Amino acid sequence: MTRRRVGNPLALAVLGCLLERPMHPYEISTTLRERGKEQSIKLNYGSLYSVVDSLHKHGLIQAQETSRDGRRPERTVYAITEAGQAEFEDWLAELLSTPTKEFTSLEAGLSLMPGLPPTQVATLLDTRAGHLREEIDRLEAMHAAARAQGLHELFLIESVYRLRLLSAELEFVADLARDLHSGSMPGVQAWQRVHELRSQGVSAEEIFADPVRHLGEEGRALLPPDRAN
Amino acid sequence: MTRRRVGNPLALAVLGCLLERPMHPYEISTTLRERGKEQSIKLNYGSLYSVVDSLHKHGLIQAQETSRDGRRPERTVYAITEAGQAEFEDWLAELLSTPTKEFTSLEAGLSLMPGLPPTQVATLLDTRAGHLREEIDRLEAMHAAARAQGLHELFLIESVYRLRLLSAELEFVADLARDLHSGSMPGVQAWQRVHELRSQGVSAEEIFADPVRHLGEEGRALLPPDRAN
């Protein structure tokens, strides 16, 4: 598979617009904005113009006319090419059919969470849960309003998807916060203890050199597998 | 709030490593890899070294010693500074407590999905559902193996989170595929019709100029709100 010539999903949105009719870049940006696509696809001017250049360079779109109105900056109108149509269909199909690993910031945070004491993490997650509830309420209100206007589900589909993900995240975060607060989760005691020792000036190296001595039996889990007798 | 001096989450992972003890960049990379952090935080050499430079420039880490072994490239060992520790804690707290909008590729795909005919989209989503099931099975098997080794939940937490998100995605995708296949969803008929007309050479502009004529009553939903009598 030849790697996609232009990588930014914004390029796909550009092709999608030009499928309807030729436009100039600024018009594309306002069209995407009007239709609420900027909720789903990151749009900023810098990227837009460089993405358009790149599509042009690769023959996926072609310049139709450049006109200038008075002394205003000139506008170049682009049309999609056949290659561009093929690319659009192929790319969109791939996007829909093939999951790709995406790195979320919560996943990053979770993987480094031992860097803060468990009680603090629990509180931070409570805060997050609150934010998530607000966002979920906002989206649900929006959907209710849209449906009341007679707009059907299909036009909200990206947003419905987002709502599902947010709900899953909320459930996970609330559960984890609860388990951390209760202190009943295996390993949390040792984790807490590490932070107490460190705040007393014991270095991380020292603790990990002999975790069982510093942390008790729970520390055994911190030993590398080959030393875990 | 002064925007974060270094943005890449990899920088946070670097600070997290140096919190334990001073290391040189390559050692940081292998440490992260060993601990499976590269599953949660994108790691590549180019970024690593530029991120380390940037942390250094901003006084969050400091060079301790540069040694060269024979004729090998010299290694610079870095230690975290107090500013770096503060940044680590603050940043990690923010990551855990504050959801940020993230643009996923499926969301992009969904928002442009009218660009393909509904039956094709349904099939593509079936394919995605298959991939998702495989990935979910892989993760579940991994978790079972890890638990059998006596490793507790906390060490798998990022992965448990991922599993929850994947399950939510699968549920959504499978539901949507079903609804599209059945053709019972409001709007799908019109969507299908648009693609039939277009394959007969009718332009998108023409269809959208008078959707009710081309698509029947279902087309009314495509009119801009001000013209929707």
Add this chain to the structure above:
DNA sequence: ACACGAATACTCTGCTTCGAGTAATCGAGT
């Protein structure tokens, strides 16, 4: 004894991305 692949430890270059900046015109009010 030495050959060859894996591991060590970066460096370099070119593309992308971001966000601020620019500069003209339009429209609504005073």
Add this chain to the structure above:
DNA sequence: ACTCGATTACTCGAAGCAGAGTATTCGTGT
């Protein structure tokens, strides 16, 4: 008539990021 903010339409430069490339040494087998 004029001013002031919004809209139109890009441009620019600095920074970030990806990934291939490079050079050395270690280890393992034959």
